[in-house]
Amino acid sequence: MSATALDKPANPALRRWLDFCLLIAGLVVVWYLLHLWAGDVALTSPYETVTKLIHLLGQDWFWPHVGETLVALGYSLIIAALGGLGLGTLLGIHRLSGQIAEPILVALYALPKITLYPLILLIFGLGLPAKVAFGAIHGIIPVTIFALNAVRNIKPVYLKTARVMRLTPLQAMRIVWVPAALPEIVSGQRIGFALTLLGVLLGEMFASQRGLGFLIMNAIGLNDVPTIMALALLLAIFAVTVSSILLAIDRRLHSRS
The missing domain is CATH 1.10.3720.10 (MetI-like)
Structure with a gap:
């Protein structure tokens, strides 16, 4: 691969999507860690929250x-x-x-x-x-x-x-x-x-x-x-x-x- 190809910047749209996915993943990890620290009494896990939301949307x-x-x-x-x-x-x-x-x-x-x-x-x-x-x-x-x-x-x-x-x-x-x-x-x-x-x-x-x-x-x-x-x-x-x-x-x- 040539040096020109290596120096070519990544697709800006793809880079934004990757940054967005990394941000969402980081937020989910932080959310889950807070759930482990606080417990179900204060904060439900991401999976439980999404499951409850899907249940509400079906009512x-x-x-x-x-x-x-x-x-x-x-x-x-x-x-x-x-x-x-x-x-x-x-x-x-x-x-x-x-x-x-x-x-x-x-x-x-x-x-x-x-x-x-x-x-x-x-x-x-x-x-x-x-x-x-x-x-x-x-x-x-x-x-x-x-x-x-x-x-x-x-x-x-x-x-x-x-x-x-x-x-x-x-x-x-x-x-x-x-x-x-x-x-x-x-x-x-x-x-x-x-x-x-x-x-x-x-x-x-x-x-x-x-x-x-x-x-x-x-x-x-x-x-x-x-x-x-x-x-x-x-x-x-x-x-x-x-x-x-x-x-x-x-x-x-x-x-x-």
């Missing part, structure tokens, strides 16, 4: 809870994504408003949202509206902050080019503003997804009788460790899958910018 009563969580998450994501994008864009365009609003948004972002839960319950009551509101509150602020900074940090040369070309506001938005700000906007949507999912699950834990969050809370009350671990694994797989897709889009957009 007819389980899927309505999954559907309830997905519906609440979908509504929350729409509100957080569109509301945060619209508000952040407006604040980014009007720089004075953005400079005033940004520290307020950061302070609200740092505020533990659970402190707002009694107010949400008083306004929306128990059920789907409260879960949607709680999820949207978690996700809308980071989306707004990322959109604000994305619009505010657009290179001035792009804006000058739009004025020289005498583009209408709608044309400038479509041709200049959106492509230039899109990478940071997608980054905000990725963070917003994770926090919205967290908010929906917290809402289901405290103000619902349906959904995966409710099942987790019920299992905690019964000290049902296998169910807790199985549901945590299901949520982790879902969150990692969606976040990985958004991260791949994010990286591609940043590489083109």
Whole structure:
């Protein structure tokens, strides 16, 4: 084999898959060692957890809870994504408003949202509206902050080019503003997804009788460790899958910018 062939780098896609498999294998090993140390009372083994999850997925009563969580998450994501994008864009365009609003948004972002839960319950009551509101509150602020900074940090040369070309506001938005700000906007949507999912699950834990969050809370009350671990694994797989897709889009957009 020639030196050129030896120096040739491995397929990047294959290398990423190998790294991913090694990471998963390492996590499983660490999980199993923690199981041996803590015992079944605190942590089920990977095999027992997967077996319990497969059992839950085969139960007819389980899927309505999954559907309830997905519906609440979908509504929350729409509100957080569109509301945060619209508000952040407006604040980014009007720089004075953005400079005033940004520290307020950061302070609200740092505020533990659970402190707002009694107010949400008083306004929306128990059920789907409260879960949607709680999820949207978690996700809308980071989306707004990322959109604000994305619009505010657009290179001035792009804006000058739009004025020289005498583009209408709608044309400038479509041709200049959106492509230039899109990478940071997608980054905000990725963070917003994770926090919205967290908010929906917290809402289901405290103000619902349906959904995966409710099942987790019920299992905690019964000290049902296998169910807790199985549901945590299901949520982790879902969150990692969606976040990985958004991260791949994010990286591609940043590489083109």
